[in-house]
Amino acid sequence: MICRTSTTLLTILLTAQITSAQKRVEISPFFGYQVGGGATSFPGRLDIDADTSYGVFVDVRVRPDATIQLLYDRQDTVLSFRSNDPFTPTQVSAGLSIEYFHFGGTVEFSEESFRPYFALTVGATRFDPAPAEFGDEWRFSVGFGGGVKTFLSNRFGFRLDGRVWPTFLNTSGGFFCSLPGGCLVSIEADLVYQANATAGFFFVF
Secondary structure (H helix, E strand, C coil): CHHHHHHHHHHHHHHHHHHHHHCCEEEEEEEEEEEECCEECCCEEEEECCEEEEEEEEEEEEECCEEEEEEEEEEEEEEEEEECCCCCCCEEEEEEEEEEEEEEEEEECCCCCEEEEEEEEEEEEEEEECCCCCCCEEEEEEEEEEEEEEECCCCEEEEEEEEEEEEEEEEEEEEEECCCCCEEEEEEEEEEEEEEEEEEEEEEC
């Protein structure tokens, strides 16, 4: 009897929680500008051009001042590599798409309509070069930053956000390699840093 009552109570609580969560999902498409991505190593210098970025935040409110966050960010840019070998100087440029797939959360410093917040996420970075014969590269990355949300109504608002993205390359040798061909660049580096500033509207469901 106790077990059945506990199961019923748990089902009610879970149903109420799901119903509550369904009413507290914030979806925020954004557009901004992303910079950084340089790395210096023994064979040369890797640079990623600054360019626009876009994506979406999905926040599920778990407390009045906190959310669980999923985010997707994409930048279409140019990758440049310059060898520092004086005997065999080389320079390579190619189109490059960078995508961040992250999961984490935010903590807000107010429960009013104007809400500054801090964000921390972890996930994966995908580097996808334009030449089709070269494979993409997936690397672990983290993201941190913050911003401010302004609720213009109970269902609608405006967001400004800034993030820093350290991506752990941990690579020595080839980067963007194809089989049976060669590699687009050769680099020895541990980290690549990027940062962006974005703006967008959010919708509450």
